[in-house]
Amino acid sequence: MESLYLRTGNKEYETLARFWTRIFALTFGIGVATGIVMEFEFGTNWATYSRYVGDVFGSALAAEGIFAFALESGFLGVLLFGWDRVKPWVHWVATLGVFLGSMFSAVWIVIANSWQQTPAGFHIVGEGMEARAEITDFWEMAFNPSSVDRLIHTWQGAFLAGAFLVLSVHAYYLRKGRYIDISKKAFKIALVVATIFSLAQLVSGHSSANGVAVNQPAKLAAFEGHFEKEAPAPMYLFGWVDKSSQTVTGISIPGGLSYLLHYEFDAPVTGLNAFPEEDRPSQINAVFQFYHIMISIGMFLIALTIAGCVQWYRGKLFESRRLLWVFSFAVILPQIANQVGWYAAEMGRQPWVVYGLLRTSDALSKSVTANQVLFSLILFFIVYTILLLLFLYLLTKKIKHGPYDEDEGNDRPFQKEVATSFSPDK
Template structure:
């Protein structure tokens, strides 16, 4: 494999592994705010138990997410130096804003969230929880702003530095931030994160219900997460529709790849599923005639650009993009169906008697992860061969000084370290789930032990 192939494989592996964790953190952040608000306003002990249990799960996920994300920024310099030189003046601003306004916010209040339950007033602890949740959302916002500029670059000018290298320089910061695709892609990603976080709570709660353990905890956790998952799942197609409009307007080749559309045509079909033969440039499967034209312009006679409007060397890998995009959409429809069914059964007071449905929810925790990964893959592979759309091709962005053996070796080492992190994360989650939520006596013991440790520490200072 070439340096380019290995560098792309390494970045894809590290980015996709990292992307398992931020959606969990963002989704659980919202649920922690809801759980703790329920406790704050009702003072019911069950909501304290719920909040404190999910704080532990959040902490385990947050720590692994931070550790795996740091690697990506180093890869920009080691494997993609030419790309970094080209976009450094643009990327510097949103990445710095992410550090200052997002990471500092969530990490600053994280200690209060994790260790301040018996040290600060309930209102301040709730505020700290909200700040951590807000920080995780803001972190996602600035990262997506940087990535979206690659998809739809605006507010820049190309300048040549003293060494003869071309680089992009920002001409309008806020126009760069609110580039044509940033808000639709941000909304799509955040709502997907809410689905993923909610399904983790649904899975664990369903597990407790099946085991007939911690029933009050499980039922209340399940219902709240179910409402969040239902709302987020219903919002996702609407936001996705807007995102598709933006993609077609600014990246029509990507949109054509999403639907396997080679020929520019009116009454363009939308495939429910199928297969793209890239050699014969044909797509076979079950399609709804005119649906793509209608969704893009509310008119079945609307002419949709196909891949025949673009040089072959600028075509993305069509079948893999087509399959990942349709997998994301199919899973999105599944989330709507299963959450609405569960809500209906809950309204009929029959939900917790349906063991078959609870078993599905236990296993379904992996499906939002797959959906988010498939959506990210579709967006990134769909803009190929461009690294910065229309400005810099992927093959031109790699480092000139790195060799294939070096990238191969680092890829193996990253794989080993990341597998260790994955097993550690799963071990901690499994341990917390098997232990279950704390009982009232355990919380009282924890309260006394923490105060004894705090008093001992104060005495040692004196």
Template sequence: MNTEILSRIQFAFTIAFHYIYPPLSIGLGVVLVIMEGMYLRTGKQIYEQMTRFWIKIFALIFGIGVATGIVMEFEFGTNWAVYSRYVGDIFGSALAAEGIFAFALESGFLGILLFGWNRVSPRVHFFSTIMVALGSMFSAIWIVVANSWQQTPAGYRIEGEGMKARAVITDFWEMVFNPSSVDRLSHVIIGSFLAGSFLVLSVNAYYILRKRHLEIAKAGFKIALTVATVASLMQLFTGHRSADGVAKHQPAKLAAFEGHYDSSAVADMYLMGWTNADKREITGLKIPGGLSFLLHQDFTTPVKGLDAFPKEDRPSSRAVNVVFQTYHLMVAIGMALIGLSVLAVFLWWKGKLFEQKWLLQIFAWSVLLPQIANQVGWYSAEIGRQPWVVYGLLRTSDALSQSLKTEQVLFSLIMFTLVYTLLFVLFLYLLNKKIKHGPVDTHSEAIPDSSKRDNPILN
């Protein structure tokens, strides 16, 4: 493998590993706000107890997320120096905004969230929970804004020529609200709600199946199910809006999503399939003209295909099948989450939810589904825009550091793999330990008096 491919693999690996944690913290932050809000409204100790428990999980996720996120910022300079120079003014301003408006807010109030149970009033503690949840969302806002600018550049001008060219902001708010930022941000945030809520659903389903902490587990399950149902239905809307934006601003990517080559033909919508780049065809299950209908509300309107773009300006033949598979896997999981959530709500309404062991077993493993969907959705978005790192302006091959050597990237990739594997094992070990301990002290299933609060992170 050459230096470019190895650098791309390294960055994909590090960001994919990091991307496990921010969606969990965003989604879990929202669930924590609801849980603690229920405690303040009802005064029931089960809500306090579940809030204390999930704060411990949140702290673990937050810590690993911070540690794994720092590495990527160094990679911009070590592996992608030309890219850093080209988008430094734009990407740098977004990262600065994240640090000032998001990370400082989240980390500052996190101290009160973790250590403030005995030191501040319940309302102040609840306020800190809200601020932590908002801070995690603000962090996502600025990262998505920076990435969306790469997809649909706006509010800039190019200064210099050749390898010295760089993008300079001419309108900050036009850069922030570039054509894809709002749609992509809503899609990412809702996906994060799903990741966090299904983590809570998974753990509580495990407790219910094991007949442990039943009162707390059932109440927590219902809270998470409400968030998951609303989020899964909203994701259907945000996904459609995002696809419409891709069709308008990145038509080559949309064509790769569906493996559509012929610009003179209507575009089918595939439920599953396999692309053959040599024959420019797909074998699979499809809705004839389905994509044409979604885009134009007409089953007979042609859609621009990959043949409308020069080969050097569109995803490679091999990449098209990767994009096709990852995109359709994301959609399939999204529909499965809707079906699972709606079914559970129906059984809840019937009063039979917790009698269905088979469904609870599915929920116990369902934590994997939003994570997979988030990962493959990111893969399809990033691979689908190739060969551009900044769409239509800077090619990925031109963004690489010129002095970088293949053996250097290979060595760092091996080391990152080892370190991140150890971090992941540690994360799973600590998470499993906290889940097995549960929201109630192991010496007693009774809920302790709220006046005897201890530090939630030290339990």
């Protein structure tokens, strides 16, 4: 939006950029407040884990602080408060700096997590519970077998979450007959982003699943509830896994998973029974459900964005109040998809905190009792709930206020436009 303002000189793009910067500031604040706690949790709750992977995990988090968070926070002040204090191109550079900083944060955090999924570029020093991993090849550690696929998938999920927030807010304005012209511009920008990345998620998700099949076959088997050691595997559209009887009740495409992995419907896929029971995910049905919820939402977002593009091509994008209504409430779907995707990835990795090397049951702090963990979780749940309610209150307040400052007359510039753009029957 800010780039379009610099290119065209259209003040409406500047107004949009200012408005969404205020929304971003709220999101950034809640992210910092909730993220700091996790830094301490590594030491308090996961002492054995921190000692085991400290050289690996610590280097990635240090890089995130030095190369990403410093870049993001360094330019944040100019982004938030420099609109009328620096030249437009300087402010654009600051905006780009914050954007790149957030992207680099994802790089190092996903690298750290991906190393736990597919460890590489290290050796083990010491024995028993005193053993720890040391980096032998930094770049092999960073570009471990799953990091690139997972990073791209995570980036795309973030773009979808942002795009659908913009779509939701401006669909709401359009339905209410407010800020019509400026909302049409913003809606089209966000629709392009959402369409590109909803389709791209399909490609990166497929690539990531292929990687899981090679590096974490037990996790992939849990994704589809596949138990047989080596047999063609169906792809379920939805279903329910009965772990005791090793059956899945639902609707599936016979040989669908085999085809996606090997391009043959009768190709064998490694099932859960190929692994000792203690090395399999314990919550198979939960992993199955979370994975399929993510897939279902992803396919719905593709259909929704394509439907929007079709209406745009036909010149009727803003005439269907039903479509605008769907976009208004679709904001929650990318959030759910991102969360359940992480649930599936992390629960599917169990019982390992570092895949094949360190079990979750061995990674926790031995001096921390279950009651202490429960008590702290309850306290954090209360504090985070308060923060969430405050965030939603402020977010709603800013959205209802609209893109224009009070001294710009808020709704007044658009009263004539509302009257001419929306007839009573619409």
